[in-house]
Structure formats: C-alpha cells, structure tokens
Amino acid sequence: MSGFEAEPIAPLKYTAALPLGTVARAAYEQLRDDLLMRLRAAMPVDGVLLALHGAMVAEGYLDCEGDILQRVRALVGRACPIVSALDMHGNLSEAMLDAADALVAFDQNPHLDTFERGVEAANIMHRMVGGGLRTARALARPRLLLSALTTWTEKPPLSAVYERAKEMEQDARVVNVGVMGGFAYADTPFSGMCVTVPTDGDGAVAQRLANELCDVAWAYRDSARHAGVGIDEWNARASCWRAQQRRTGAAARSRMCNCSRRSRGRRRCSRSRAPFRSTSKRLVMRR
Numbered sequence: 535m536s537g538f539e540a541e542p543i544a545p546l547k548y549t550a551a552l553p554l555g556t557v558a559r560a561a562y563e564q565l566r567d568d569l570l571m572r573l574r575a576a577m578p579v580d581g582v583l584l585a586l587h588g589a590m591v592a593e594g595y596l597d598c599e600g601d602i603l604q605r606v607r608a609l610v611g612r613a614c615p616i617v618s619a620l621d622m623h624g625n626l627s628e629a630m631l632d633a634a635d636a637l638v639a640f641d642q643n644p645h646l647d648t649f650e651r652g653v654e655a656a657n658i659m660h661r662m663v664g665g666g667l668r669t670a671r672a673l674a675r676p677r678l679l680l681s682a683l684t685t686w687t688e689k690p691p692l693s694a695v696y697e698r699a700k701e702m703e704q705d706a707r708v709v710n711v712g713v714m715g716g717f718a719y720a721d722t723p724f725s726g727m728c729v730t731v732p733t734d735g736d737g738a739v740a741q742r743l744a745n746e747l748c749d750v751a752w753a754y755r756d757s758a759r760h761a762g763v764g765i766d767e768w769n770a771r772a773s774c775w776r777a778q779q780r781r782t783g784a785a786a787r788s789r790m791c792n793c794s795r796r797s798r799g800r801r802r803c804s805r806s807r808a809p810f811r812s813t814s815k816r817l818v819m820r821r
Contacts, residue, residue, distance in 0.1 A: 544572075544576035544579065545572075546572045546573055546576075546584075547568055547569040547572060549565055556591050556592060556593055557590065557591065557592035557593070557598070558592070558593060559592055559594050559595070561592075562590075562592035562593075562595060563592075566598075566601070566602055566605070570605055573606065573609060573610075574609060577609070577610070579610060579614065580614070580615075580663045581614060581616070581617070581662060581663045582606055582610055582615070582616045582617075583617050583618070583655060583656060583659050584603075584616070584617070584619070585618065585619045585655075586599045586602065586603075586618050586619070587599070587620065587621045587623075587624055588620040588621050588623070588624015588625060588626065588630075588639075589621070589624045589625050589716075589717035589720050591720050591721075591722065596722045597627045597630070597722065597724070599618075599627075600627040600628075600629030600630045600633070601629075603616065603618065603629070603633035603634050604629055604632075604633045606633065607633040615635045615659060615662035615663060616634045617634065617637075617638065617655050617656075617658050617659045617662070618636075618637055618638070618655065619638045619639075619640075619648075619651050619652050619654075619655045620637050620638065620640070620714070621639070621640055621645065622639045622642075622643060622685070622712075622713065622714055622715050623643070623682070623685065623714075623715055623716065623717045624639070624714055624717065625714070625716050625717055625720055625722055625724050625725045625728075626673060626712075626714055626728045626730060628673065628724070631671055631730060634671075635658075635668075635669045635732070636655070636662075636671070636709055636710055636732045637712050637730055638651050638654050638658065638710055638712060639651070639712035639713060639714055641687065641696060641713070642687050643686055643687045643692075643715065658709060658710065667709070667734060668734075668735055669709055669732040669733065669734065670732065670733050670734075670735050670736055670737035670740050671730060671731070671733075671737075671740060672731050672732075672733075672737060672740035672743070672744040673729070673730050673744060674729050674741070674744035674745050674747070674748045675724075675726060675727070675728045675729075675748065676727055676728075676729075676748040676749075676751040676755075677752070678691070678726060678727045678751055678755060678758055679718045679725065679726045679727070680692075680715050680716055680718060680726070680727055680758055681718055682717075682719075683760045684757070684758045684759075684760050685715035685716075687715075689757070690754040691751050691754035691755065691757045691758050692713065692715055692751075694750055694751075694753075694754050695713050695729070695747050695750050695751050695754075696713055698746070698750050699711040699729075699747060702731070702743050707733050707734050707736055707739055708731065708732075708733055708734075708739075708743065709732040709733060709734060710731075711730075711731050711743070711747070712729065712730040712731070713727075713729055713747065714727060714728045714729070714730070715727055716728065727751060729744045729747040729751075730744065731743045731744045731747075
C-alpha cells in the first residue's frame with residue numbers, strides 16, 4: 535500500500551456479531567446512521583473504503599449492504615470512489631454493484647485471506663484516488679444455490695471457478711474478480727452464487743469474463759450436491775453405538791470425565807491436570 539502512509543484516514547465505525555437471525559430494525563438503523571454521521575463529519579473525502587459482510591438482513595431491509603452503499607453514495611457523490619471488502623458468503627444485489635466502484639470478496643473458505651483482501655481493496659482505492667482508475671463493473675449469476683457445505687474453495691464447484699478467476703486477474707484490464715459462494719439461507723431475491731468483475735473501464739470485457747466464470751460454475755454443478763448421510767444410516771450407526779456401549783459397560787464409561795460425581799475434596803480431573811475443589815453445587819477451579 536505504498537503511498538497511503540501520507541494520506542489522512544478518518545475511521546468510521548466497526549461492529550461485529552455472530553451469524554444469527556434477522557437483525558432488529560432499530561438496531562440496524564442506529565448502526566447505519568452512526569456510520570453515516572461519522573462520514574458526514576469527515577467530509578470532504580477522496581474515497582470511502584468499507585469492510586462489509588454481504589448477507590445482512592434486517593427487519594424491513596432485505597439488502598442492508600445495498601442500503602448502506604447507496605446512502606454512502608448519496609453523501610459523497612458519484613465522483614468519489616467507494617470500495618468494499620466482502621465475505622464470499624455474501625449475496626450481491628444490483629444496488630450494491632451500482633453504488634460501489636469495486637467489491638473485493640474473500641478468495642478462501644475457511645476465510646484465511648481476510649487481511650490480504652483488505653490490502654487489495656485498499657490498493658484499488660489508492661489507484662482510484664491517485665491513479666485515475668475508473669472501473670466498469672459486471673455481475674453474472676449462475677443458477678446455483680449452494681449450501682454452506684459446498685462452498686469450500688479447495689473443492690468443486692468453487693475451486694474450478696477460483697482457478698480460472700486467478701488466470702483472469704493476470705489481465706492488466708481486470709481490476710479484481712469476486713466469486714461469491716452466496717448465503718443460501720437468507721430469503722432474498724438475490725441469494726445464491728454470483729460473480730462480479732470490475733475492469734479498467736471496459737464493460738464488455740467485464741461482462742464476458744463474468745459470464746465465462748458462470749459457465750465454469752455451471753459445468754461443475756453436480757459437485758454442488760452435498761451427499762450427506764441419510765436418516766436410516768444415522769439410525770443404524772446410533773444403534774451400533776448403543777450396542778457397543780452395552781457390551782463395553784463400565785470400561786467404556788470409565789473413559790468419560792465423571793469428576794463431578796466424586797466425593798468432595800481436592801483432586802485432579804481425569805481430563806485435565808488442573809486441581810479443583812468440588813462442592814455439592816459446582817466445581818471451583820483453583821489457580
């Protein structure tokens with residue numbers, strides 16, 4: 535990120551939560567409005583760099599990221615660059631693509647490249663602010679709704695798509711290739727896998743490459759079917775396990791940690807070397 539050292543940066547807002555259900559409307563609007571208030575106070579700005587997830591849904595908002603990006607765009611104007619990093623499990627909407635100049639998705643699941651993708655997003659921003667880069671974006675959607683169990687990036691269908699995407703990124707006209715596995719469990723009109731390609735001003739190239747990656751994903755569509763274990767098989771395994779427990783009896787149970795059943799007094803847990811003192815109501819660890 536050479537060149538950013540001298541640039542003044544105005545922090546906006548950072549929040550995080552575990553993946554759960556729909557966000558309460560009041561909570562989302564408070565967080566969003568606080569971010570926008572901080573941006574308004576920092577203006578004028580040369581660019582806005584965000585780190586969003588991509589699949590947030592709140593009461594009354596099926597597309598929280600699209601809502602945020604559109605409101606940021608309304609504040610800073612069309613000439614100000616907006617770049618955002620995204621989780622590749624996000625669901626891209628046309629509103630997101632329209633408001634942002636570039637959307638940089640994680641390339642790995644598990645997400646081991648979050649820092650690298652953040653640096654990539656910052657470098658794109660630097661090219662836009664200082665180098666005159668102006669992107670043309672394209673979005674394409676294969677007809678695939680992937681479960682979380684089929685979005686591992688080291689196996690098809692996504693591995694084949696990422697392999698071709700990395701080849702495309704060697705083209706000097708290509709700014710970035712974002713492959714979104716999507717979040718199938720969000721009930722939105724735009725849930726599912728998609729591909730976004732921003733190029734250095736060439737919209738036709740962007741659309742052609744995005745369509746090609748969709749074709750690659752579709753060619754591997756059979757790999758998107760997760761072959762789980764059926765109910766009959768699980769019942770058979772459970773019956774086998776119960777029979778084994780009955781046969782082994784006390785020998786099998788002795789492998790379980792049953793320290794809480796012992797009489798009070800100081801001793802060591804069979805699963806840990808940490809001494810503890812037991813009472814009739816709880817176990818108290820001693821340092």
